[in-house]
Amino acid sequence: MTLKTPLNRACGASIGILLAAVLAATPAVAQDKTLNVVGAGGSLQTAQRYAYYTPFAEEFGVTVNEESYSGAMAKVEAMVRTNTVSFDVMQVEQDDVVTGCDEGLFEPLDWAELGNPSDFVETATQAECGVGYFVWSMVFTYDRSKIENGPETWAEFWDVDTWPGRRGLRKTPKMTLELALMADGVAPDQVYQVLSTPDGQDRAFAKLDEIKDHIVWWTTGAQPIERLAAGDVAYSAAFNGRVSNANQEGKDFALEWAGQIYGMDFWAIVKGTPHLDLAKQFIAHAIKPEQQARFPEKILYGITNKTALESLPGEMLRQLPTAADNLQSALPLSSEFWIDNQETLSKRFETWLSAS
Incomplete structure (x- = not known):
């Protein structure tokens, strides 16, 4: 039997206070390291997995769940309006990222949390709620x-x-x-x-x-x-x-x-996601030059980080939409x-x- 002496009670109280302090100091991202990322499926999503999902999961100890969709925004709107958001980060076409932002479907992004806008092709940085990451x-x-x-x-x-x-x-x-x-x-x-x-x-x-x-x-x-x-x-x-x-x-x-x-696709974060900080961390990681340079190894779409573009072999560059001959x-x-x-x-x- 344990006696509840004043000392025991004091120690228990101290431990309780300490535990509460530790939990309060633990970042929200550590509470739930699961991220739901939505792409367009097929070989494009295979390339995204290779360049972005797997490296992020391995480096930060995160579980990345993948889904795919056909580009219809009705499901996203229904999630946001009913506060039942299960998509965190989405691949979004360039007009949808603008209209979705205007309609309150996506979170505004602050480049101070992501990277240096001057490191990217201009169009990639112009959307309030998205970051352009590949040219198709x-x-x-x-x-x-x-x-x-x-x-x-x-x-x-x-x-x-x-x-x-x-x-x-x-x-x-x-x-x-x-x-x-x-x-x-x-x-x-x-x-x-x-x-x-x-x-x-x-x-x-x-x-x-x-x-x-x-x-x-x-x-x-x-x-x-x-x-x-x-x-x-x-x-x-x-x-x-x-x-x-x-x-x-x-x-x-x-x-x-x-x-x-040719156009551009963007990363966007669905408004109301419970994993907002983790979603921002994913985008910041995915647009680094070392990650973007991996993408055309698996699928020959253009990338937006200029340092990553400069690092690509010439033969690979010639197969991208933005090669000079292909733009004529x-x-x-x-x-x-x-x-x-x-x-x-x-x-x-x-x-x-x-x-x-």
């Missing part, structure tokens, strides 16, 4: 083991008489309408000027009408590569990194840069246009899809 490009591709001389421009991609077969296109108006206008002869630097007018929008949908019966729609970046490999489509729009990755795995897919549309007829994706026109053109696009 929409190109078109086909299987050269099956097709010896395929199309080389979007106009030829549209020519189903000369190059028969089904076409893969992304099931969104964004980038699809731009491709249609370039297929109709609009120069890349004039696309958004034309698409900003009612006549230009009519022109884009009319061009899509020409091949509507030949289109197989895709929603995730992995699908066009999978369908091309399976022979479900003969030609497809696709993200350049997915094509390069397939070729590294033994495929012989063409990579046509003419009329490429490129179209930079306009976030401003899509922020202003997304709702209207999405409704029209859905109506067009459902029409016979």
